Amino acid sequence: MGKIIISTNSSFDGVVQDPDGTDGFPRGGWFDQVIADDRPEWAQYFVKEALGASALLMGRTSDAWFASRWLDRTGDWADKLNAMPKYIVSSTLEHTAWSNGTIIGSDLATEVAKLKHEIDGEILVYGSFQLGHALIEQDLVDEIRVMLLPVLAGDGVRLFGTTAGIRPLRLTHTATVGSGIVSLTYEVVREG
Template structure:
């Protein structure tokens, strides 16, 4: 059975909006402000995650964003990301942009539940904030991996929006990445608070 892994870069206050500054958000570009040591350690962590992944699960906009940046790259990390099977959740997309992609057109909860049954290993979700909200709301997330950047933005779209109920989490790992990034791993508590 597959595991849905949410892997996100977030600000200290949980903002995920416009990390590279390409969307015009007034606080955009926060991701690019890390130092060389942090960037190298972050890239090693991301490569390791990609090498352990079975597949990627993305929303339409994330598929387009990643495809525009990764298809032309080479090297171990790019080769791995480009070769991984990708599943893109969309009701409007006809042809996915990124290589090795399949569009999941039906009900998101049903389609992702089937995908978890069909695949073994980690199914990693990058970006795709709206998809993350849906997966969290329906209890389909098995693990959260958050790389916390040491910046408070005070505004912007956050990883987690309103939910219908609480979602208790258990911290299972914490590491420092480079000099100033925190890598937090959480798993949902399925049977209430512990």
């Protein structure tokens, strides 16, 4: 059975919006302002994560964003990401931008539950903060991995939106990545 894992970079105050500054958000670009010497260790973490994953799940905007950055790359990380099956949640797309993509329609709960039964291993959610909010709200997320970067963005869309109820989490792993990044892994706690 598959596990849905949200894996993302976040500012210290929880902002996930426009980390590279390409979306025109006035506070965007915070990632490159602080990654500096920690980039090799940061990349090593995500390479290892990708190599252990079975699939990617994302929204249409993230599909286009990642495709524009990864399709022309080579190497272990790029080869794995480009070859991995991708499931794109969209009610408007006819074709995915990235390779090996399958469009999931509007019945998110049914389609993602089906994916979890069909795919063995980790199904990573990269970017796609709106999708992440919906997955959390529908109790489809099994684990959350956050790379907490040493910067206060001050404003912007945050990793966690308003939820209909309390969502207990259990810390399962922490690590320092480079000299200034903290990796946090939480398991979603379900009753029963």
